[in-house]
Amino acid sequence: MSTPFLRRIAAAAMVVALSIASMLVARGARRPFSPQAPEYRRKGPRDAKVLIVEFSDFECPACRHAEKPLKDLLALYDGKVRFVFKHFPLRMHERARPASIAAECAGRQGRFWEYHDRLYERQEEWTNPKMDSVLLSYAATLKLDMDSWQACRKDPAAAREIEADLQDGGNAWVGSTPTFFIDGKRFVGAKQLAERGTTFVEKELKK
Amino acid sequence: MTNRQKVALAARLIVGAVLIYAGASKAAGPVEEFAYVISAYDILPKDFVLPAAALMPWIELLVGWALLLGVQTRLAAAASGALFAAFLTTVGGTLLKGIALPNCGCFGDAVHLSPAQAFAMDLVLAGLCWYAYRESENPASLDSWVEAGYNSARGQEANPRR
Numbered sequence: 060m061s062t063p064f065l066r067r068i069a070a071a072a073m074v075v076a077l078s079i080a081s082m083l084v085a086r087g088a089r090r091p092f093s094p095q096a097p098e099y100r101r102k103g104p105r106d107a108k109v110l111i112v113e114f115s116d117f118e119c120p121a122c123r124h125a126e127k128p129l130k131d132l133l134a135l136y137d138g139k140v141r142f143v144f145k146h147f148p149l150r151m152h153e154r155a156r157p158a159s160i161a162a163e164c165a166g167r168q169g170r171f172w173e174y175h176d177r178l179y180e181r182q183e184e185w186t187n188p189k190m191d192s193v194l195l196s197y198a199a200t201l202k203l204d205m206d207s208w209q210a211c212r213k214d215p216a217a218a219r220e221i222e223a224d225l226q227d228g229g230n231a232w233v234g235s236t237p238t239f240f241i242d243g244k245r246f247v248g249a250k251q252l253a254e255r256g257t258t259f260v261e262k263e264l265k266k
Numbered sequence: 267m268t269n270r271q272k273v274a275l276a277a278r279l280i281v282g283a284v285l286i287y288a289g290a291s292k293a294a295g296p297v298e299e300f301a302y303v304i305s306a307y308d309i310l311p312k313d314f315v316l317p318a319a320a321l322m323p324w325i326e327l328l329v330g331w332a333l334l335l336g337v338q339t340r341l342a343a344a345a346s347g348a349l350f351a352a353f354l355t356t357v358g359g360t361l362l363k364g365i366a367l368p369n370c371g372c373f374g375d376a377v378h379l380s381p382a383q384a385f386a387m388d389l390v391l392a393g394l395c396w397y398a399y400r401e402s403e404n405p406a407s408l409d410s411w412v413e414a415g416y417n418s419a420r421g422q423e424a425n426p427r428r
Binding site: 062063065066067070071073074075077078081082084085086232233234235238245246247248250251254 | 286289294295296299301302305327331335337338374409411415418
């Protein structure tokens with residue numbers, strides 16, 4: 060075999076090898092995440108065969124749109140899947156974090172899901188400068204103990220819960236909301252969940 | 267090395283480095299994340315979105331390293347030019363349609379650029395690709411090392427040892 064031909068092969072091999080190495084190094088940056096969350100942010104039986112984890116942002120319109128396919132999926136597999144909600148307020152949504160804390164504090168009084176639903180259903184009502192009074196009115200409508208709810212909102216422990224979820228989302232390389240993990244398999248956005256979620260849950264249940 | 271070759275080398279290195287960074291950033295994230303961004307552009311049939319998301323980082327890495335090392339420089343510069351032309355069309359379409367994308371998806375989750383910023387960046391990089399294509403012959407490339415192999419082989423043929 061001639062030297063020029065070998066040189067050409069060596070140059071091409073170098074390009075391929077460096078591309079593979081770059082891919083491996085980049086993928087090595089991924090870390091595992093914890094699906095843990097307080098009990099009030101969980102739904103479904105503890106021993107369910109399938110675990111669905113959602114990273115969501117209350118201010119994100121895409122997360123609101125994902126509520127319908129998600130609820131359809133959970134209703135379809137009621138009793139067979141476990142669902143965990145994790146906060147992932149995006150930096151660009153300045154009202155998402157206070158909303159997460161408000162929902163978290165409602166959760167401590169056992170009303171997380173009611174508050175969660177209200178935040179999504181009325182997203183346009185509170186994503187404006189009047190947010191604080193609107194969040195307060197939701198708490199009052201749900202008949203929360205207002206003193207302890209207000210105290211909880213100022214409690215650094217509530218903020219730490221959000222931080223922990225953000226850390227988990229960072230480890231899982233969550234870049235967009237909503238991101239769902241069904242037994243570890245990722246589905247980003249309502250479209251992916253609606254198009255492929257059911258088939259995947261079926262497959263997991265048959266295992 | 268002439269001044270033109272120095273500029274072409276700089277152009278090649280810049281475009282190559284950007285493509286490698288873009289490919290590696292996308293590869294670091296999950297394929298579904300990039301598929302989500304592609305589907306937001308609304309340009310591909312849904313069955314092609316995931317394969318395209320899986321393939322794109324590989325194309326960027328291969329073309330990027332080929333440019334950086336100067337392997338098949340002319341072809342790599344043409345391929346990267348075609349890539350940036352495709353990006354310009356896609357991002358330009360988004361701007362014209364008024365689709366509000368918070369992130370162009372160019373660098374996965376590493377750097378967030380708005381479609382307008384991405385369009386400006388792609389325009390500059392497409393210009394650099396054109397220059398690297400025009401001035402593809404460069405001593406600082408593996409192509410010239412391969413070429414030197416041919417030259418020495420030709421020399422041996424012309425002056426065979428007795």
